[in-house]
Amino acid sequence: MSSLTEDPAGLDRQNPEAEIAVRAEAYRNWGRWGEDDALGTLNFIDEAKRVEAAGLVSEGRVVSLSQSFDTDGPQKGWRRRINPVHTMTDTGTDAERGNQPFPHGIGGADDYITMPLQCSTQWDGLGHIFDHGTAWNGRRAGDVVTSDGDLVTGVEHAASVIVSRGVLLDVARHLSPETGELPDGYGITAADLDACIRAQGESSRVGRGDILLVRTGRLARARREGWNDYAGGNAAGISITAAGWLHRSEIAAIATDTWGFEVRPNEFDVPAFQPLHQIAIPNMGLTIGEMWDFDELAEACAARGRWDVLLSAPPLPITGAVGSPINPVAIF
Amino acid sequence: MSSLTEDPAGLDRQNPEAEIAVRAEAYRNWGRWGEDDALGTLNFIDEAKRVEAAGLVSEGRVVSLSQSFDTDGPQKGWRRRINPVHTMTDTGTDAERGNQPFPHGIGGADDYITMPLQCSTQWDGLGHIFDHGTAWNGRRAGDVVTSDGDLVTGVEHAASVIVSRGVLLDVARHLSPETGELPDGYGITAADLDACIRAQGESSRVGRGDILLVRTGRLARARREGWNDYAGGNAAGISITAAGWLHRSEIAAIATDTWGFEVRPNEFDVPAFQPLHQIAIPNMGLTIGEMWDFDELAEACAARGRWDVLLSAPPLPITGAVGSPINPVAIF
C-alpha cells in the first residue's frame, strides 16, 4: 500500500495510480486561495518577498535563462510539438532593392512566428495538466480548457505576478562535481535538495514565495552532444517522492533545465507518464518551468558564492494559453 | 532649407527627405560601439544603472505593461499584420472525456500560436527599419535582414540586456489633465518632454541608460471607444523635431502606448511614413517599444509621487527576429 515515503526505494513501482493518488490527496491546495483562484502557489509571492529579492541586486548583472527560439531546437514533433518557425514578411533585401512601396527612402522588415507555446523555455500554465479529468482548484477539465483555450486559469493571469527571489540549486554540481551533469534517470529527492542547500550555504535557503531553479546539467550535455532525445527522452529530474518537499517548502514555482522537470524514465515498472506533473499542477497548483538554461547563472553563482537572485519571469499574456514562451532573467 | 529645429513650426513640411537626412546625419551613432555592434543605444545601460534601478523597489509591486495577445486585438491586416491566432492541440474537454492516450488518469492541454512579432506589445529590433537601404551601424540592409531573418542584429542579442531604470512621462496627464489623453496628431516636442519632467519632479529626470516610457492616452481611448484605427491610424506621438532630444538624453530605449511611437499623421504635407523611425532605428540605433500599456502604472506613479521604476523588459530570444512580443514589467 502506498504511503508518502520520500525514499524512492519505498515506492510501489507497480502502482503509479496509488502513488500519485496518495500524494495528490496529501498535497492538494484546492480552495486555499479561494474558489476563483487562477494562480495557485504563485500566491505565495508577496510584496515583501519582492523587496527582499530586489535587495539582492548588487552587481547590476542580467543573465538570461532562456534557450533560443528557432528551428535548431530539440523538438521532434511529439504531439505536434515542433520547433518555432520564423518567417519574414518584409526584408532588408527587398528594402535595399527598392521593392517596397514607401516614401523618402524608408524601408522595413517584419516577421511572423508559429510555435507551440511549450517549444522552448516556458512556463506550464495551471491548465496544462489534469488529474482524472480535474483541473487546478478542483474544476472539471472540460469547464476550464476547451478548443477556445483556458477559460479560467490562462497564463495571462500571472502577467503581473512572476517576479520574486530565485534560488539556484545546482544539484548536478553538488552530486557530480567532476562533470557537473547528473546521469539520465536520476531522481532528485527531498534529501538531495536539502543537502544541496546545506552545501551551497545560507543564500540557498528556499522558502515561501521563492522560485526554485534546479540544474541537472542535461542542457549542458545537449550543448556538447547535440539534442538527441532532449525533448521527451530520459533525463535526471525531480523524483515523485519529492512532492512533499515541493509542498511544504511553499515555493511559488520551480524550473529545471530539462524537457520535463521530473525524472525520466518515470519511477515505475508499468506504463507511466509524468506522474509528478499530475500531483503538482492540478492538485498543488504549482507553476512549472521547463527547458530553462542555468549554465551561465551557475558559473556566476559559484563565482559569487551566492545562489539567490532577483528573478523576473512574467509570462507573455496570451489570453487562454496553457503555457507561455518566456525569457526569464536573473538580476543580481 | 532644413535645419535641426526643435520647433515643429520650423519644419519644411514639403520636404521629408531633407528633414530626415539632416537629423540622420546629426544624430547618427554608427561606430560608436564598434563595428560589430548589435545593440545600439542599449549599450547605454550599465551595471550601475541597474543597481540604481533595483534600489527603486520599495513596495514590491509588479505592474505588467503589456496588452493582451489574442484575436481581440487592434490589427486589421496591414502588411499581413494580424492579431495572434491561438489554437489548442490538446484540451481539457478531451482529457475529461478520456480521449487522450495517457495512463493513470493524467491528461493534458497544449497549444500553438501564430502571430506577427509586432502584433501587440513589442520591441522593434534594430533590423526593423532601414534608411535608403542601410541598416543600423551602416550595414547594407540586404546583408542584415534576408528571408532567413536578421543575421546580424536579431533581437536575441538583447536577451540579457533590457533591464534598467524606467521613467514614465505621462505627457497626456501633463498636457491634458482633465482627460488624460492627447488629441490625435499631437506631436510631442523636446520642450514638452522637458516640461513634463519638470512638472513631475526629480524622480522623472531622464538620462543615460534610462528607458523612457511616454504615455499619450491613446490606449485609454481605445479601451473606451474600441480599437477603431489604433493600428496604423492617427495618434499623438513623438515629433520628428524631438530626435535631438532622444539623442542627447542618451536614453537606452523608448516606448509608447501607441501603435507607432511617433505622431501620426506624420508632420509633412507630402507623402511621408514614420520619418522618426528612419532617423531613430538605423541611424541612432534606438530600440523602440510600441503598443505598451501605461494606464495602471500611471495611476500608481501619480499616487506614489514617483515616476521611476525598475523595468524588466527582455525580448523573447527569437533568433533573427526584427521584433519581439514582450511582457515588460515595472517593479517598484
Place this chain on the structure above:
Amino acid sequence: MSSLTEDPAGLDRQNPEAEIAVRAEAYRNWGRWGEDDALGTLNFIDEAKRVEAAGLVSEGRVVSLSQSFDTDGPQKGWRRRINPVHTMTDTGTDAERGNQPFPHGIGGADDYITMPLQCSTQWDGLGHIFDHGTAWNGRRAGDVVTSDGDLVTGVEHAASVIVSRGVLLDVARHLSPETGELPDGYGITAADLDACIRAQGESSRVGRGDILLVRTGRLARARREGWNDYAGGNAAGISITAAGWLHRSEIAAIATDTWGFEVRPNEFDVPAFQPLHQIAIPNMGLTIGEMWDFDELAEACAARGRWDVLLSAPPLPITGAVGSPINPVAIF
C-alpha cells in the same frame, strides 16, 4: 406542430428545434452505406456517372470555380476564421543578390501558408457539423472529432471520390434575370430548384450522384461592392424547406457561391444558426461546398445552352480535416 412542409410559409418560425428534428428524422441516411461509412452521399457517385460526365467534355475548356486564397479575402475573424497568411522563406530578391547558399547560380523561392481550412473555396467535411452531439452515421461527436482532428470521417476519405457530373442551377439568373443576383434573405425552395431546372432545360436535370451547383449571385455583388459581410452576413441560400428535395434527389454534394450555403438570416424568429447544416451534414451525410465562384461558368453555360459539366473537385487529403480548401474545376 412541425411537418415536412416544403413551403416556407408553413414553417413554425418559433421552433427551430422541432423543424430541424422532423427533417433530421425523415432524411437521415445513417447506416445506408454501412456502419463504417465515411463518405455519406458521396457514395451516390458511381463509375457510370463519371463516364457520363466525361462524355460532357466537348470543347476542352476548364473553368476554375475557386476564389483566391489570399489576405484580401472576406474573413473577419469570426471564431478565428482569418484570411490565409502566405509568407516566403526564400525569395527572388535574395537569390538575385547572391544571399543564398547554393552553387552554380541556382537560386530558389519557397513559401508557407497558415489558414483556416474553410477560409475560401472549400468542402465542409462530414465532421464539420453535429446534431445534439451526434456526428454523421450516428456516431458520438466526441468519438469522431477531437483535438487530434476527425479520426473517422476526415476529408482524406474523399480524396479519390469527388469527380462527377456537375450541374449549375443559376437560380439568380432564373429568378432575377435583370440583375442576376438574388436579394439577401431569399430562401431557395424545392419549387425554385424544380422551376430553374425546367427553365434551363434538359441538361440541368439533377439526379443520383450529381453535384449540384447553385448560383445566388452573392459573390458577384461582393465583386462590385466589396466583401462587406460576405463572411457570416446575410445572403440568399437554400431554404430549410428544401431539405427533402436535397434528400430525394440523391445528389452527391451541393455547393453555392455564398459563405454559408443556406439562406441567412435563417428562417426563424428566435435565435437559430445554420439549421439546414444540422439536417444535411450529420443526418443526411451531405457534403457541402461553400464560397465557390460560379460567375464565369454561368456565362459559359448560358452561352452553350448546356448546364452540366465534368466536375473535378477532390479535397486536399489533409488527414483528419473537417474541411478542405479546394480548386474545383469544371471541364466541358
Place this chain on the structure above:
Amino acid sequence: MSSLTEDPAGLDRQNPEAEIAVRAEAYRNWGRWGEDDALGTLNFIDEAKRVEAAGLVSEGRVVSLSQSFDTDGPQKGWRRRINPVHTMTDTGTDAERGNQPFPHGIGGADDYITMPLQCSTQWDGLGHIFDHGTAWNGRRAGDVVTSDGDLVTGVEHAASVIVSRGVLLDVARHLSPETGELPDGYGITAADLDACIRAQGESSRVGRGDILLVRTGRLARARREGWNDYAGGNAAGISITAAGWLHRSEIAAIATDTWGFEVRPNEFDVPAFQPLHQIAIPNMGLTIGEMWDFDELAEACAARGRWDVLLSAPPLPITGAVGSPINPVAIF
C-alpha cells in the same frame, strides 16, 4: 567542353556551371508565349488535348495521386520545410459536452493548417527556381518573387489550366521488373524514357501538352522502410542529360514520386544542387510536380494495359505562391 550529350557518361562531372549553361541556352523558351507569359510549357495544353484526354475515361475510376498531408510526412526541417501542422479550433468533444455557444443543438468543428507549400504532393510554380538571378521568361528574380510572393508568375495563373492527358511511365517496373523500384542515384535518361514508352506500348506515347508522370518506386520503398531520407536524400530521378528530351517532347509538365524530380546525388563530382531544375524551371518554363504517389495508378495501368488517363491537377490558387499543395486525380 560541354555539349548537349544525352549520355551521362559524356557529362563533364567537374563542371556543373557549363553543363547547365549549355542546356539552359539550348532549351530556353523565353518569349515563346509572349512577354507577359505566366504559364510556360503549360501553354502546350490546348482544348483538343483535353477533349482527347476526356475520351480516355472508360471505366469511371478515379485514383488520387496525392500523398497525405499530416505530421507523419517526410519533412525534416531543411530550409524550414516541416510537415503540415493541423490544429482544431472547434471539436466534436466540445460540441458533445455542450461547450459551444450555439442554439438548437447544432455543434461544429473547425480547423487550421500551417504548412510549407511544398511539404507534400505539390507543383513547383515558375517562381520557385532561378538561374543566376533570372526567373522564367528572362525576368529579374527580384522583380518577380519578393517577400510579398510571386508578383508575376504565381501559381494562381494555372488555376484553370492543368487538366490534360497524363501518361504514366513506370520506369521502375520497366527497368527493375522484379522489385519495381530503381536504385538511389539512378539517372533516368532520354533513352530510358523512349525505351519505356516502347515497352509500355502505344498508350504511352508522349507529346505536346501531355503531362508526364514518371514512377521511380522511391515512394514504394518509403512505404516499406519508413521515410528515412526521402526528403532531400538520394533517389532515382531524371538525368540532367534528359533535358533535351523534356524540351523536344513539348510536355506541359512532369511529375515524379520523389522529393526532387531529378536524380540525387546530382551527377557531378563537385558541389551541385538540382541542376536540372535550374534548366527546366527558369529557362524552359516547365512546371514540375514532386512527391506524387503513382503506386495505385501503376497497378491499374498495368492491369488495363493502358498508361494514359485524364489528369486533373489544378493548383490551389494561392495568390503569389511559388508552389501549391495539390490532390491530382487520374480519371480513366
